Amino acid sequence: MEYIDMHAHMVSRTTDDYHQMALTGCVAVTEPAFWAGFDRGSADAFEDYFRQLTEFEPNRAAQHGIRHYTWLCLNPKEGENRELAKEVIERIPKFLDRPTVLGIGEIGVNRVTRNEIATFHDHVQLAIEHNQLIHIHTPHLEDKYKGTRLIVDALLQYPEIDPQRVMVDHAEEHTIEMILENGFWTGLTLYPQTKVTAERAIDLLERYGLDRICAASACDWGHSVPTAVPELILALRRRGHTNELIRRVVYENPIGFLGQSPKFDLLPRSAPGRSARSSEAPVEVGV
Amino acid sequence: MTQSAIPSPKKGRQLIDEYFIETRHRVIEIAAYLDRLDRSGDPATTSDFRSGALREALAVLCDGSYPRVDRIQMIFSDPTTEPRAELDQKAAKGAFDPEQEKG
Numbered sequence A: 001m002e003y004i005d006m007h008a009h010m011v012s013r014t015t016d017d018y019h020q021m022a023l024t025g026c027v028a029v030t031e032p033a034f035w036a037g038f039d040r041g042s043a044d045a046f047e048d049y050f051r052q053l054t055e056f057e058p059n060r061a062a063q064h065g066i067r068h069y070t071w072l073c074l075n076p077k078e079g080e081n082r083e084l085a086k087e088v089i090e091r092i093p094k095f096l097d098r099p100t101v102l103g104i105g106e107i108g109v110n111r112v113t114r115n116e117i118a119t120f121h122d123h124v125q126l127a128i129e130h131n132q133l134i135h136i137h138t139p140h141l142e143d144k145y146k147g148t149r150l151i152v153d154a155l156l157q158y159p160e161i162d163p164q165r166v167m168v169d170h171a172e173e174h175t176i177e178m179i180l181e182n183g184f185w186t187g188l189t190l191y192p193q194t195k196v197t198a199e200r201a202i203d204l205l206e207r208y209g210l211d212r213i214c215a216a217s218a219c220d221w222g223h224s225v226p227t228a229v230p231e232l233i234l235a236l237r238r239r240g241h242t243n244e245l246i247r248r249v250v251y252e253n254p255i256g257f258l259g260q261s262p263k264f265d266l267l268p269r270s271a272p273g274r275s276a277r278s279s280e281a282p283v284e285v286g287v
Numbered sequence B: 001m002t003q004s005a006i007p008s009p010k011k012g013r014q015l016i017d018e019y020f021i022e023t024r025h026r027v028i029e030i031a032a033y034l035d036r037l038d039r040s041g042d043p044a045t046t047s048d049f050r051s052g053a054l055r056e057a058l059a060v061l062c063d064g065s066y067p068r069v070d071r072i073q074m075i076f077s078d079p080t081t082e083p084r085a086e087l088d089q090k091a092a093k094g095a096f097d098p099e100q101e102k103g
């Protein structure tokens, strides 16, 4: 079955992983900017990373028939450094017109500090100024509830923000309700130990329905599985769900959110672009 | 509320048939972990903030009231509402440590 992985840090993965994803039906990935596992030393280092995300990765993905899109920001793990954050944020606008940049992300908070929140606000304002979609990281483990609460409350302070254009990612049982009831999109991250397993993701889909919910591998350099979305497809079948329902979760819903960007389409890169603008008219992938 | 927006196609006994073995496995893993801590003979394993949170969570498993998973998630969560003054460490630990927060 064709699927879209909404959140995959492909710079940390091998070409063999692209191959496995292509074999299991992946037609597109979106890659939010994130932490390299160490703090980058300068704004120049971020620029190089943004070039990797917008130049190198789309080509590597295209070799496997996968569309690659990206989100740019200084990630929450480095958000404590206000000086660097300001410098990086100043440099982001010149990348925003690139053809595969969908918006600002993954922004948010990590340990929920004052500086992280200030950096989060700077990014939100940048997105508003440039009319960008927003992709949000919510914190890990014991910090998730408090961080998600503060993020949702912060977003509600901006009347300019249409919640339908914001994805608040990494939802779990204790945070999904506050995200959905305020009109945002949300993502379920399929991790072996932290975040949610495929079985718990299905429980959440059964409890809350399919509107504005997507799933992703969020594969990166840590314990994660690049084929986690096809594993979810298998688990949904095991639970007895229909192909129609499965396709909505792994394909049509991502198009519903991502299609709000005129840049998003699913045709092969060499073909002239056609946009997938809404979930009512999902675009078939070219052969 | 125990209702679902989308009912599980597999019902009652079918869900047990499908998921009992893997769930049984997880319960035995928890028992083995707790025994391992006991054999270490270190009383600090009992007083550790993570062990306290785990004991609270295990009690929820047995009290029979829904939704267990949401309630356990909140046991492991930071209940405070104010942002930290500054970054203390990059990584989260999996449970809230009240002593550390007192500084």
Ligand SMILES: [Zn+2]
Pocket: A007, A009, A032, A034, A106, A137, A218
């Ligand atoms: Zn991520």
